[in-house]
Amino acid sequence: MIGGSMAGLLAARVLSEHFDQVTVIERDRLPDGPGVRKGVPQARHLHAFWAGGMEVVERLLPGVGSDLLAAGAVPVGLPTDMAWLTPAGRWTQPFPATQRLLSATRVLLEWTVRSHVEKSANINFYTDHEVTALRLGVTGDVSGLTLRGRRTGTTADLCADLVVDAAGRGSKLPEWLVELGFLAPEETTIDSLLGYATRLLEIPAGFSARWKAVYIQNAPPDHPRGGIMFPIEGNRWVLTLIGAGGDYPPTDDEGFREFAVSLRSPVLADVLAIAEPVSPIWGYRRTANRWRHYEKLAMPGRLLAIGDSLCAFNPAYGQGMTVAAKEVDVLAGILADCRSSTDLFRALQGAQRAIAARAKGPWMLSTGSDLRYPTTVGASQTPIDRLVNRYLDRAMSAVSDDATVNAAFLRVLNMIDDPQALFAPRLMPRVLRPRRHHPAHAEGLPVPGR
Structure with a gap:
């Protein structure tokens, strides 16, 4: 899992039910309590986690709501x-x-969710490291990635059966795909x-x-x-x-x-x-709306993009975290009936299109609102x-x-x-x-x- 964002945390929780081990790779050194970190530059601003997103969180991580209330939400x-x-x-x-x-503040919300995710014994956090490249196996599917320590500069390869990019707006996935000989996704950007x-x-x-x-x-x-x-x-x-x-x-x-x-x-x-x-x-x-159309792209297998890495919304409308939770819910539904690794990887083949489809309605609302401004660029x-x-x-x-x-x-x-x-x-x-x-x-x- 690339990124300890809300999308990354919730997706890690879902995948922990189907994989022996889930590793969350995060560029930041995560705080020991509610605290602002560089990887969430808008963390100090107002955040909305709508009821549709909280319902998903409570189903995956029972008790988050009561813990938020106890902390003053x-x-x-x-x-x-x-x-x-x-x-x-x-x-x-x-x-x-x-x-x-x-x-509540974004920092309290993220800390509370992460505290619950960390209770899963097979989810590990690998912090202060960044991903620099993807690796392909002999079958042409993604087989892992390359890491670099942000303080030491040392690199290492990490094997994986599945890589999920939840790195957010700053995702380097298009560049990594080009380096591997694939096309970069089409992008739609609408900026008010x-x-x-x-x-x-x-x-x-x-x-x-x-x-x-x-x-x-x-x-x-x-x-x-x-x-x-x-x-x-x-x-x-x-x-x-x-x-x-x-x-x-x-x-x-x-x-x-x-x-x-x-x-x-x-x-x-x-x-x-x-x-x-x-x-x-x-x-x-x-605050630009940006959709990277991975759902239209011939991507290597065993690779998914989710959250802002896939579709980033104008933050002023408060959709991002809730859409990420809804996308994770789609992923959970796809994997729910898998009883073997063969079932699981077959189900994942269509997951990117299903995840992207969940973002269409919120995208219509966000961009439709932004297109009302005559100065908006990227579309009319x-x-x-x-x-x-x-x-x-x-x-x-x-x-x-x-x-x-x-x-x-x-x-x-x-x-x-x-x-x-x-x-x-x-x-x-x-x-x-x-x-x-x-x-x-x-x-x-x-x-x-x-």
Whole structure:
């Protein structure tokens, strides 16, 4: 397993049921507790692990959710606990919650999952090493790889019956394939030039509001700015400001506050006025959607790509970890009925296409949102894209005041249902019903001191 990412950890857990030993190779020296590491450059920013992904984790690693709660993760019921200003300029009503998230930092989530994975006796971690090449056996299948110690510079070969690349956006797999005489995969890249900046805030003593989280959604093309804030462990908020089309939020105090003031609602600016910062402001701009089409490629056998190595999404939409969990779930399903090594390797022959297919729905949502910005590079909206987006615009308007549409949308957002579920006949009359416009005021969203 190349990479100790969320995809790598969960895939290692699944493969440990079918192989005598699973070795996770990680470039970083892994921390002994929740801690930021270089291989996850956006770790300090807000992360969402949607309910569809947590369901997979709990099935593979029972007890992760309870351990997160014990460590201070905050349960957030959707939509009840979130003040959500949609692109239609309407605040969602606090309908009874139909989904629940556990809101925590990325470092706590990764540490908790890794702690559970490490309990498997046949999973080993080989840290502070990087993969430099793949090796082929006499049959033309991958038979192992070459490692290099990042501190010592020494190299070694490692034999393997299966190699899974979960190295993320920085994966070198296309280069390794070319070195072996294979073609590099086709790549599709769609970049809305979106960036974000994040700061941690201490929740003030005595703070009271009807919400736990706030989402002021970007409304392209006229409003490329947005912001989102969730509670996390340690009595803190993580507040992320977002700007697309190169309109990046600043990372200095004054610029950060001015950006918050410019949003379609003053709620997040009001929070900044009363909350004590407990971190610097961190920026991040590497947000392009990128799909490496391994599913179309004649690849050597006994090799898979998964997670961001295969398909990396704009992180602003919070899809990456949940899609990785769903891809791992596909892999688990493929291998579930294998009773011999012959069955296993036969089943793996079609696994790459099945894994890639699981990313199609989230890819449509992520790129469809990014294509709304006129400055997006890599593709432009087709007539079908425009038609779909017009329908989704109506759905987003209905989300605010129709509990049935809201629940259906949250099932898609949480990756329980595919996006096609929003086009179900029972929903279309509700979505297409005319609605009055409501101003984006903050009524009912009190902030102390205002």
